[in-house]
Amino acid sequence: MLKTFDKFKYPLIQPRLFRDDIQKGISVLKSGQITMSKLTKKFENDFARYIGAKYAVMVNSGSSANLLATCASCNPERKNTFKRNDEVLIPGICWSTSLWPLIQFGLKPIFVDVDPNTLNMDINDLKKKISKKTKVIFCVHVLGNASNVLEIKKISKKKKIIIIEDTCESLGSEFKKKKLGTFGDFGTFSFYYSHQISSGEGGMVVCNDKNDYKILLSLRAHGWSRDRDDHKKIVKKYPNIDPRFIFINYGFNVRALEIQAAIAHQQLKKINILKKNRNFNRSQIIKLFKKKEKNNKKITFIEEAKNVKCNWFGVPILLSKNLKKYKSKIIQMIEKKGVETRPIISGNFINQPAIKLFKLNKKKIKLKNCQDIEERGFFIGINSLKTNKKILKFVANSLNQVLDNF
Numbered sequence: 001m002l003k004t005f006d007k008f009k010y011p012l013i014q015p016r017l018f019r020d021d022i023q024k025g026i027s028v029l030k031s032g033q034i035t036m037s038k039l040t041k042k043f044e045n046d047f048a049r050y051i052g053a054k055y056a057v058m059v060n061s062g063s064s065a066n067l068l069a070t071c072a073s074c075n076p077e078r079k080n081t082f083k084r085n086d087e088v089l090i091p092g093i094c095w096s097t098s099l100w101p102l103i104q105f106g107l108k109p110i111f112v113d114v115d116p117n118t119l120n121m122d123i124n125d126l127k128k129k130i131s132k133k134t135k136v137i138f139c140v141h142v143l144g145n146a147s148n149v150l151e152i153k154k155i156s157k158k159k160k161i162i163i164i165e166d167t168c169e170s171l172g173s174e175f176k177k178k179k180l181g182t183f184g185d186f187g188t189f190s191f192y193y194s195h196q197i198s199s200g201e202g203g204m205v206v207c208n209d210k211n212d213y214k215i216l217l218s219l220r221a222h223g224w225s226r227d228r229d230d231h232k233k234i235v236k237k238y239p240n241i242d243p244r245f246i247f248i249n250y251g252f253n254v255r256a257l258e259i260q261a262a263i264a265h266q267q268l269k270k271i272n273i274l275k276k277n278r279n280f281n282r283s284q285i286i287k288l289f290k291k292k293e294k295n296n297k298k299i300t301f302i303e304e305a306k307n308v309k310c311n312w313f314g315v316p317i318l319l320s321k322n323l324k325k326y327k328s329k330i331i332q333m334i335e336k337k338g339v340e341t342r343p344i345i346s347g348n349f350i351n352q353p354a355i356k357l358f359k360l361n362k363k364k365i366k367l368k369n370c371q372d373i374e375e376r377g378f379f380i381g382i383n384s385l386k387t388n389k390k391i392l393k394f395v396a397n398s399l400n401q402v403l404d405n406f
């Protein structure tokens with residue numbers, strides 16, 4: 001393990017690269033094969049197998065994974081696509097780069113409220129907001145938890161709605177024993193430093209359709225055909241074009257480095273134990289906190305939704321309604337004790353200034369639960385290694401000591 005960060009006694013993210021991850025990274029550097037190559041392919045194959053999808057395409061971030069999934073969904077090489085001004089349903093608790101690709105490709109976002117018990121999309125509100133113009137449902141699985149994805153799938157199937165699952169915060173979580181990210185047309189993942197496995201930066205898109213896979217491969221690298229398995233056919237079809245540079249689609253360059261793949265691959269091999277540790281640490285913090293019964297009603301710990309087995313991203317917490325007005329004071333006091341906190345993703349996203357800039361909420365809809373979560377919610381981090389009991393006690397005691405004042 002690398003040495004610990006020192007700004008907070010209990011930071012959001014703790015050192016998380018193991019010796020073997022680092023050694024693997026160094027061996028890639030020494031090999032001279034820095035750019036995407038065989039190790040990336042191997043990681044993609046193992047990731048697809050782990051997650052239960054047919055295909056996986058590694059990219060340089062979870063944001064790029066969302067960009068490619070959205071771009072592939074409206075690509076002319078695809079049969080079922082969306083057009084400009086079609087509607088997309090997206091929860092109000094989302095990350096910025098869950099939303100931006102939808103705007104960049106001309107979709108009209110319709111914000112859906114969330115269930116305050118799970119932080120995830122509220123199926124009843126989703127059903128109310130589906131219209132003939134709905135072409136995409138963009139699920140964001142928040143902090144390891146999920147909505148009823150099977151129900152969402154059922155609704156979408158009838159109406160041929162494309163599902164993209166932003167699973168960037170929920171790698172390894174399951175719904176009815178099937179991994180999140182495999183219920184829709186595309187699943188996206190992030191390997192940023194705070195996520196369930198990490199290579200510093202990095203991401204993945206998964207899908208089950210071969211045609212979608214081919215599109216993703218072109219989109220990832222310049223729009224060329226060279227990474228696709230129909231490349232030979234394409235070469236024959238265009239004999240006058242240099243076979244190394246046939247541009248069959250448009251594209252970006254969002255490839256990851258081979259070193260990122262090597263590190264993330266090493267972490268993937270350990271994911272089950274890391275998951276066990278993370279979930280153990282979370283349950284211990286809750287158990288130790290609850291020992292002081294006096295404060296039990298002052299906060300609610302978010303629990304797994306029905307049928308979901310979480311690989312928790314953190315410990316999401318809601319303050320009781322009567323403590324809402326003290327939220328910033330409480331957060332300040334918790335951080336002063338040395339426990340780092342974060343909002344629940346970005347709070348109610350429709351409050352963000354860019355929503356006004358792009359006129360994304362013309363009807364001025366209100367999301368009652370997202371607003372409530374913004375006003376009462378926050379989360380603290382969990383370590384991927386089993387945390388020392390003293391530190392877990394310190395976290396639980398810090399929460400209790402702060403709440404004693406209210």
Ligand SMILES: Cc1ncc(COP(=O)(O)O)c(C=O)c1O
Nearest residue numbers: 061062063095166168169190192
């Ligand atoms: C829900 C969600 N989607 C997408 C992303 C973007 O991932 P990245 O930071 O790897 O670009 C994040 C980042 O944390 C996220 O929380």
